[in-house]
Amino acid sequence: MSPTPNADRRSLLLLDGHSLAYRAFYALPDTLRTQTGQLTNAVYGFTSMLIKMLGDRRPDAIAVAFDKGRDVARTAAFPEYKANRVSAPDEFRPQVDLIKQVLEALQIPIVEVPGVEADDVLATIAGQAIERGFHAYVVTGDRDAMQLVDEHLTVLYTLRGITEMAEMTPPAVQERYGVPPSAYVDLAALRGDNSDNLPGVPGVGDKTAAKLVNQFGDIDGIYAHLDEVSGKKVPAMLAEHEQQVRTNQRIMRLRRDVECECDLADLRFGEIDTEAVRALFGSLEFRALYDRFVEEVLGEQEEAAAAAFDRSPQRLEAGGLRAWLDGAAQPLAVVPIVVDRPPHATPVAIAVAAPDRDPASARLDDLDPADLDALAAVLADPTVAKVTHDLKTLDHAAAALGWVVSGVTLDTELGAYLLNPEQRTFDLERLALQYLQRSIAPQEEADDADQLTLDVGEDDPWEERALRAEATFELARHLDDQLEQRGQRDLNATVELPLAPVLARMERAGITLDLHVLDEIRDRLAARVEELEREVHDHAGRPFNIGSGPQLQAVLFDELGLPKTRRIKTGYSTDAQALKNLAGQHPIIEAIGEWRETSKLLTTYVDALPPLVDPETGRIHTTLSQTIAATGRLSSSNPNLQNIPVRREEGREIRRAFVPGEGFGQLLVADYSQIELRIMAHLSQDDGLLDAFASGEDIHATTAAKVFDLPLEAVDGALRDRAKAVNYGLAYGLTPFGLGQQLGIPPSEAVEIVDAYMARFPKVRQFLDAAVDQARRDGFTTTLFGRRRYLPDLLSDNRNRRQMAERMALNAPIQGTAADVIKLAMITLQHALDRSGLRTQLLLQVHDEVILEVPEDEFDAARDLVVTELSGVVDLAVPLEVDTAFGPTWFDAQKH
DNA sequence: CGCCTCACGTA
DNA sequence: CGTACGTGAGGCGG
Numbered sequence: 001m002s003p004t005p006n007a008d009r010r011s012l013l014l015l016d017g018h019s020l021a022y023r024a025f026y027a028l029p030d031t032l033r034t035q036t037g038q039l040t041n042a043v044y045g046f047t048s049m050l051i052k053m054l055g056d057r058r059p060d061a062i063a064v065a066f067d068k069g070r071d072v073a074r075t076a077a078f079p080e081y082k083a084n085r086v087s088a089p090d091e092f093r094p095q096v097d098l099i100k101q102v103l104e105a106l107q108i109p110i111v112e113v114p115g116v117e118a119d120d121v122l123a124t125i126a127g128q129a130i131e132r133g134f135h136a137y138v139v140t141g142d143r144d145a146m147q148l149v150d151e152h153l154t155v156l157y158t159l160r161g162i163t164e165m166a167e168m169t170p171p172a173v174q175e176r177y178g179v180p181p182s183a184y185v186d187l188a189a190l191r192g193d194n195s196d197n198l199p200g201v202p203g204v205g206d207k208t209a210a211k212l213v214n215q216f217g218d219i220d221g222i223y224a225h226l227d228e229v230s231g232k233k234v235p236a237m238l239a240e241h242e243q244q245v246r247t248n249q250r251i252m253r254l255r256r257d258v259e260c261e262c263d264l265a266d267l268r269f270g271e272i273d274t275e276a277v278r279a280l281f282g283s284l285e286f287r288a289l290y291d292r293f294v295e296e297v298l299g300e301q302e303e304a305a306a307a308a309f310d311r312s313p314q315r316l317e318a319g320g321l322r323a324w325l326d327g328a329a330q331p332l333a334v335v336p337i338v339v340d341r342p343p344h345a346t347p348v349a350i351a352v353a354a355p356d357r358d359p360a361s362a363r364l365d366d367l368d369p370a371d372l373d374a375l376a377a378v379l380a381d382p383t384v385a386k387v388t389h390d391l392k393t394l395d396h397a398a399a400a401l402g403w404v405v406s407g408v409t410l411d412t413e414l415g416a417y418l419l420n421p422e423q424r425t426f427d428l429e430r431l432a433l434q435y436l437q438r439s440i441a442p443q444e445e446a447d448d449a450d451q452l453t454l455d456v457g458e459d460d461p462w463e464e465r466a467l468r469a470e471a472t473f474e475l476a477r478h479l480d481d482q483l484e485q486r487g488q489r490d491l492n493a494t495v496e497l498p499l500a501p502v503l504a505r506m507e508r509a510g511i512t513l514d515l516h517v518l519d520e521i522r523d524r525l526a527a528r529v530e531e532l533e534r535e536v537h538d539h540a541g542r543p544f545n546i547g548s549g550p551q552l553q554a555v556l557f558d559e560l561g562l563p564k565t566r567r568i569k570t571g572y573s574t575d576a577q578a579l580k581n582l583a584g585q586h587p588i589i590e591a592i593g594e595w596r597e598t599s600k601l602l603t604t605y606v607d608a609l610p611p612l613v614d615p616e617t618g619r620i621h622t623t624l625s626q627t628i629a630a631t632g633r634l635s636s637s638n639p640n641l642q643n644i645p646v647r648r649e650e651g652r653e654i655r656r657a658f659v660p661g662e663g664f665g666q667l668l669v670a671d672y673s674q675i676e677l678r679i680m681a682h683l684s685q686d687d688g689l690l691d692a693f694a695s696g697e698d699i700h701a702t703t704a705a706k707v708f709d710l711p712l713e714a715v716d717g718a719l720r721d722r723a724k725a726v727n728y729g730l731a732y733g734l735t736p737f738g739l740g741q742q743l744g745i746p747p748s749e750a751v752e753i754v755d756a757y758m759a760r761f762p763k764v765r766q767f768l769d770a771a772v773d774q775a776r777r778d779g780f781t782t783t784l785f786g787r788r789r790y791l792p793d794l795l796s797d798n799r800n801r802r803q804m805a806e807r808m809a810l811n812a813p814i815q816g817t818a819a820d821v822i823k824l825a826m827i828t829l830q831h832a833l834d835r836s837g838l839r840t841q842l843l844l845q846v847h848d849e850v851i852l853e854v855p856e857d858e859f860d861a862a863r864d865l866v867v868t869e870l871s872g873v874v875d876l877a878v879p880l881e882v883d884t885a886f887g888p889t890w891f892d893a894q895k896h
Numbered sequence: 897c898g899c900c901t902c903a904c905g906t907a
Numbered sequence: 908c909g910t911a912c913g914t915g916a917g918g919c920g921g
Contacts, residue, residue, distance in 0.1 A: 548917055549902060568902075570918095575903060600904060603915060631911060633907085640913045643906035651905075676907090732909030741908080803908090811910040815907090819911095847907040847911085900919075907911080 009135040009152070012267065013059035014122045016140035017066040017110070021046050021099055023141040024162045025092050034285045036798045042095040045162040047102050047289055052163050053139065053156075054106075054269075055296030061134065061267040063125060064103055065111045065118035066096070072115035074251050081251060084197040094795045098284065101779040101792075105276035107485065108269065111262050119144055120255040126153055127256045129264055139165070144188065144252055149173050149181035178210030186219045189248035190238075198248050201241045203233050219249055274298065275419045275482050276790075278434065280779065283792035294437060313466030316362035321350070321371035325378055329356040331385040331409060332378065333473035335428075336397035337465060341638075342507040342621050343614065347397035349462075350375065351469035359473070361465035372401070382407040387476035389413055389428050389468070391497065392626065395504035405501065412472055414496040415479035417627035418488050421789055426627055432471040435478050440467050491786045491820075496626065499823050502830045502842065503624045503634070510619030511641070511843045511851070514889075517657040518606050525602045532595040539588035546595055549574060560586055577741075601645065605654050612639055619661060624845070631812050632787045632819035634845055642846045646894065658890035665856035666886040668840075669893040670866045671849030672822065673881040674699055676731050679817045682876040683784070684767030688760055693878040700724040706760045707753065726757050730764065731814045733807030768810045775809040783816035784874075785824075818848065821880070825873040826850065832865050840865075851890065859886060 024045025032041040053059075074081045103110055113121050119142060126136040130152045138145050141158040146168060149155050155168040166172065173181045190209035192200020204212070212229065216222040222229065223242060229235040238245070281290040316324060325332075337349035353359035362371070378384050379398055384407050388394045391411040398405045413426040416435075432438045483489045537543045540559065544551045553571045556562045562585055565578035572578075576596070582589045613620050620639065628635040636642040644658070645651025660667050672678075677699065681689040692702040697712065704715045704723035715723075725742050726734070740750035758765040775781045776795065780788040789812040793805035826845060833840055840862040844851040850870075854862045863884050870882045887893030 545917080547903095547915090550918085570901070573902085596903080600915085604905070604913095608914080628913095629911060633911060635912055637913060640906085643904085643913070645905060647906085671907095729909055732911095734909045737908045739909085747908095800908095807909055808911095815910065818907095849907085897921075898919105899921100900917100902916085903914100905912100905914085 010060040012061040012129045012134040015064040017064045019141040039091045043098045062269040065121040068112040123254040124258040147184040311358045313463045314360040315462045318368040322374040328354040333469045345396040351465040353469035353473040359466040359470035361462045376403045389472045391500035395501045410476045412475040421630045510621040512661040535591045632816040655891035656889045660853045664853040667893045668852045670884045678878045684763045686763035772809045781812040785820040825870045829869040
């Protein structure tokens with residue numbers, strides 16, 4: 001039964017999604033679950049079968065059809081059609097969504113036509129494809145497909161399990177059913193189909209039906225010669241059930257003329273989103289299946305990648321780099337080896353790779369001036385396409401040599417982040433393993449003597465460095481494909497890549513700290529902490545470590561007998577919320593609260609910051625990370641300058657220590673006003689919210705007026721606070737419980753407020769619901785600029801995890817779009833500053849604000865530029881309002 | 897020493 | 908029992 005007659009035809013694989021998923025669901029045990037309890041037997045079975053199909057048959061084209069809605073035509077013709085069907089078990093439906101995610105990752109088209117069954121869709125597509133010279137393979141667990149079999153169409157019919165298939169060619173159908181495929185419908189009409197609620201002729205099974213069809217040709221023939229039918233009971237039953245037989249015949253015949261917008265060209269198979277597959281299989285815990293996928297489906301791609309890696313690394317000496325760079329094909333991979341961090345980051349070596357030569361590395365010390373000039377020229381040339389791993393570091397390396405970097409088209413770290421922002425680390429070794437299934441470390445045993453002699457007495461890892469450049473080159477090609485497939489190349493090219501050098505400059509700039517201010521604050525706070533410690537100990541009746549959870553719990557709940565609070569793993573909570581609930585019960589509570597606040601300020605800021613100040617410049621250089629936050633935000637560390645206190649006066653004082661550096665007059669803070677709420681207004685297009693912003697009035701008061709149905713003048717502080725809490729809470733997926741907690745009102749009242757809000761802003765609710773629905777279907781959320789966040793837990797059957805994922809799903813597009821906007825604004829602002837020749841420089845970004853230092857003579861120009869660039873960066877349905885404030889310290893540059 | 901939990905600072 | 912982070916302290920186990 002070899003398909004040799006069709007060897008010259010292209011192959012099309014057509015799968016009946018529902019039928020196969022259902023088979024798998026019942027064929028495989030319900031013990032196949034993820035750690036979170038999500039049942040995956042149908043997904044697993046389907047995917048396993050699919051991988052086998054793809055690996056064995058390597059189809060040129062592919063599609064999977066799913067039923068969508070009840071079958072309109074058949075139900076109209078025969079109302080009882082499938083009326084006996086019980087709805088699928090609860091644990092089946094979510095698996096269909098997961099299967100669709102698998103298909104999406106494999107870039108396999110899904111075809112659904114409302115009111116039409118998958119069979120008919122497949123029959124139609126198959127017919128069109130065969131006309132165009134394809135051989136079609138229809139994979140299904142539904143016998144009705146047998147009627148489609150002919151010399152250009154083979155049905156692969158599931159046997160026991162799901163990966164085992166019977167290959168039904170015309171002779172195979174003849175052998176199994178006793179009739180040729182063309183007579184299959186008549187046979188089935190006589191025999192009936194219990195699962196579709198189509199009764200057959202009593203007393204007529206497969207055998208008799210086949211005999212009748214063979215003897216008389218078809219159903220018309222049988223009824224024309226009823227008197228010739230042998231036996232007594234059979235002819236009588238045939239006569240009695242003629243109408244049902246005719247109905248069956250009509251219903252069982254598959255349509256081949258479905259209206260379906262499926263162009264054969266769109267069914268091409270081959271471009272697999274391997275990163276999405278990896279992420280999805282990971283979350284489904286399909287470890288072994290992933291390996292099979294790599295081996296059986298990606299096999300050929302992998303071999304190609306492996307071959308490319310087999311170049312031999314070179315070590316370059318004086319003159320070598322210039323020669324290597326001369327005429328090298330693009331893109332070049334350029335990977336610096338850098339020691340120390342900004343502002344002292346220093347390159348010590350460089351590794352390079354290109355499409356047309358062996359990868360190489362060199363210690364900068366070994367190179368001569370001509371080498372360095374050549375490298376500097378290549379780095380600065382925007383027309384020389386370059387890829388790297390960690391562009392921010394490359395920028396630091398170049399800056400250390402007084403060079404500029406231009407023309408970088410891909411950063412493997414940033415690219416991999418865009419593909420899966422949930423991933424926490426993007427070191428090159430990991431990415432190479434993840435995407436190329438390759439390890440970077442050179443082979444332990446060298447297979448030729450040359451290599452051994454070179455290694456003798458060497459601790460300079462030049463070979464590994466060259467391999468890193470090679471890996472970067474290969475990765476870049478792969479990641480670029482993946483970005484292209486997801487429509488994220490633009491986001492990469494216009495936001496993430498150009499942002500990296502902006503962040504690099506901010507890191508190098510640093511922000512000046514006035515240590516005298518911190519000294520004063522320290523004196524004050526330290527005295528207060530001591531005082532409070534004595535007070536707490538007095539109340540407790542003994543000294544103890546207030547900062548220790550267990551010790552504090554012992555004092556509060558055992559010794560002082562205060563009422564137990566919220567349960568936590570290690571006992572009972574003593575957090576600020578819990579202490580607030582105990583307020584007034586004992587004077588120790590207040591003292592503990594203040595001790596906590598004060599010692600937090602002291603240890604986290606006042607004591608922690610000074611050691612990080614660069615003694616030469618008096619500046620503190622945070623690290624701004626571009627690949628940490630899953631929503632697209634930046635993060636700041638060493639130290640974190642995005643959480644310097646501001647809300648309470650005591651903490652805000654710390655901002656007095658942040659001052660303009662020498663030669664600069666003031667700090668300038670520019671912040672977006674309610675950017676997330678404005679983005680929600682834009683994304684939801686809610687008229688009420690749009691109006692509220694258009695009016696230019698206080699947004700929280702305006703929404704309060706609408707929600708509580710009052711004139712604006714009648715809105716008091718409390719009502720405004722409630723509206724504000726809802727406004728901010730919405731984008732976090734707030735619950736009545738949470739809102740109630742925050743406002744100190746019962747959940748029932750919170751429900752009323754939320755309901756009133758939603759009634760007034762109906763499109764907001766629609767938008768939030770739609771965001772979650774969309775994410776459930778696609779498996780990821782998307783921002784206005786195409787940034788994605790994958791949320792497999794949306795289909796978890798663990799309620800907590802699912803609800804958490806739902807909150808993430810409605811927050812991610814909003815927080816993420818805000819992140820996109822300010823990133824883009826920082827880029828255009830930096831360019832505008834460069835063009836204008838101002839000395840004003842960006843220092844920090846705190847999610848919705850930027851902090852700059854401005855020379856005395858640039859105040860007006862800088863403010864104008866910042867406002868113009870930030871507010872004009874993108875055109876939304878609401879204005880982007882930007883507030884600015886100057887000050888001699890960060891404290892003073894805040895709005896009060 | 898690394899690692900976890902708790903707590904808490906910011907948007 | 909609203910999102911996103913990073914850090915410091917205590918305390919565990921090695």
